Amino acid sequence: MNQTDWLQYDVDQMVQGDRELLWHHLKPHKVFESKEQMIPVEAKGLMVKDIRGREYLDATSGGVWSVVVGFGRESMAKAISDQLIKMTYYAGALGNIPAIKLSKKILDYLPNQDRIFYSNSGSEANEKAYKMIRQLSHIDPERRGKYKVLFRNRDYHGTTIGALSSTGQSERRQHFGPFAEGFAEIPSALCYRCPFDLHYPGCDIRCAREAEEVILREGPDTVGGCIVEPITAGGGILPPVAEYYPILREICDKYGIYLIFDEVVCAFGRTGKFWGYEHYDVKPDMVTMAKGMASSYMPLSATTATNEIFAKFLNDPNDESDRLNFYRDISTYGGCAAAMSAGLENLRIIEDENLVERSRILGDYFLDRLKELSELPIVGDVRGKGLFCGLEFVRNKKTKEPISEAEMAKIMGDVAAEGVLVGRTNTSLPGNNTIMNFAPALCVTKEQLDRIVTAVKKALEKF
Ligand SMILES: Cc1ncc(COP(=O)(O)O)c(C=O)c1O
Numbered sequence: 231m232n233q234t235d236w237l238q239y240d241v242d243q244m245v246q247g248d249r250e251l252l253w254h255h256l257k258p259h260k261v262f263e264s265k266e267q268m269i270p271v272e273a274k275g276l277m278v279k280d281i282r283g284r285e286y287l288d289a290t291s292g293g294v295w296s297v298v299v300g301f302g303r304e305s306m307a308k309a310i311s312d313q314l315i316k317m318t319y320y321a322g323a324l325g326n327i328p329a330i331k332l333s334k335k336i337l338d339y340l341p342n343q344d345r346i347f348y349s350n351s352g353s354e355a356n357e358k359a360y361k362m363i364r365q366l367s368h369i370d371p372e373r374r375g376k377y378k379v380l381f382r383n384r385d386y387h388g389t390t391i392g393a394l395s396s397t398g399q400s401e402r403r404q405h406f407g408p409f410a411e412g413f414a415e416i417p418s419a420l421c422y423r424c425p426f427d428l429h430y431p432g433c434d435i436r437c438a439r440e441a442e443e444v445i446l447r448e449g450p451d452t453v454g455g456c457i458v459e460p461i462t463a464g465g466g467i468l469p470p471v472a473e474y475y476p477i478l479r480e481i482c483d484k485y486g487i488y489l490i491f492d493e494v495v496c497a498f499g500r501t502g503k504f505w506g507y508e509h510y511d512v513k514p515d516m517v518t519m520a521k522g523m524a525s526s527y528m529p530l531s532a533t534t535a536t537n538e539i540f541a542k543f544l545n546d547p548n549d550e551s552d553r554l555n556f557y558r559d560i561s562t563y564g565g566c567a568a569a570m571s572a573g574l575e576n577l578r579i580i581e582d583e584n585l586v587e588r589s590r591i592l593g594d595y596f597l598d599r600l601k602e603l604s605e606l607p608i609v610g611d612v613r614g615k616g617l618f619c620g621l622e623f624v625r626n627k628k629t630k631e632p633i634s635e636a637e638m639a640k641i642m643g644d645v646a647a648e649g650v651l652v653g654r655t656n657t658s659l660p661g662n663n664t665i666m667n668f669a670p671a672l673c674v675t676k677e678q679l680d681r682i683v684t685a686v687k688k689a690l691e692k693f
Pocket of ligand 1: 294350351352353354356386387388389459463464492493494495520521
């Protein structure tokens with residue numbers, strides 16, 4: 231084999247290399263001793279081919295809901311390569327042309343946000359928001375001491391220690407402590423498993439109101455932020471009820487707390503609106519985004535803020551006591567020009583192909599089709615918005631006892647055997663890893679959605 235041609239490979243050698251050299255994300259490697267791991271080698275649209283030549287319909291947008299425009303878009307590759315040739319890289323202390331263009335486009339979609347700070351991953355985008363809040367707790371007399379950030383049980387905000395400290399999934403956190411100080415948990419917001427055993431609408435939206443109790447317990451003078459996924463993703467597809475965010479917003483306003491929407495998953499049309507928070511009558515103080523921003527053709531994330539927040543960092547560099555009061559943050563690859571070009575081309579595709587509207591219309595169709603499965607004894611709940619849906623599996627519909635991890639793994643294998651890749655809650659919370667999730671690329675067809683439902687139905691009928 232010509233060793234300089236990296237596209238040529240020996241299949242068995244690659245499979246062996248995968249087993250012996252790579253340390254895969256979120257995978258217990260012991261299973262590879264007896265089971266070969268799929269290696270995807272080619273993909274176009276929603277179809278993925280693996281190293282053994284098997285083809286799958288991918289209902290996960292690349293495993294973690296990010297490839298919103300679908301695989302193999304030549305215009306994306308061209309936008310990236312053109313930019314790399316024209317102006318490869320310069321540090322983010324300076325701007326670049328695609329970054330300026332992309333900022334204008336994204337901020338046009340965010341009417342009350344004025345500034346955008348670029349980084350590389352969802353975790354990092356959230357860390358940036360926390361660092362803004364923390365720095366203000368030192369430099370802004372009106373916010374002195376307000377460094378804590380509230381996060382919701384079942385929400386995920388990332389893998390770095392700060393982001394993990396603000397993640398409400400015990401299995402993701404386990405053994406990674408001690409965690410960063412300055413984060414406090416508020417309840418999850420899912421009626422199907424109400425944390426207070428109440429029933430909507432008679433519950434007075436206790437899950438939202440409880441945030442005030444937590445603020446009072448922590449000390450209102452210490453709390454500066456509250457981060458939420460508009461629709462919780464990895465915790466099991468949890469869209470709160472309509473009243474939830476307006477109540478949370480009111481509580482945040484009462485105590486001078488910045489409400490941060492972690493749009494890392496929901497943005498760019500995933501839920502049938504451009505942003506997930508747009509399903510609710512609420513405005514953010516900060517927004518973080520990643521995955522769908524460049525559809526994972528390049529790593530790209532961002533944190534946005536209002537001019538009011540930005541202005542607090544406008545220091546006087548000649549005043550010794552004010553010298554360090556600008557936002558002193560950096561990320562080598564944040565703002566990297568080719569990622570911006572990918573972001574621009576990604577948005578062009580979303581707009582030209584009407585993908586947000588497509589997500590809304592086909593999402594309604596898909597949810598209706600999935601609801602047909604609720605006749606099966608194992609399907610406890612069907613929920614979602616746009617092309618972001620979930621099925622929760624239970625042993626008993628009355629008691630809502632979840633199925634076991636082993637049973638969930640078997641169902642996932644059975645769906646894959648039908649040639650369809652779906653997602654699931656994975657090491658989130660005990661008893662919570664039994665929710666199958668669907669987030670196909672937004673260019674999915676009705677026929678492909680039907681194929682996903684048929685494959686899942688076949689797998690579930692074996693249960
Ligand atoms: C809602 C949410 N926020 C943040 C992150 C972290 O993003 P990343 O893996 O790019 O760091 C994720 C990842 O899945 C996520 O789902």
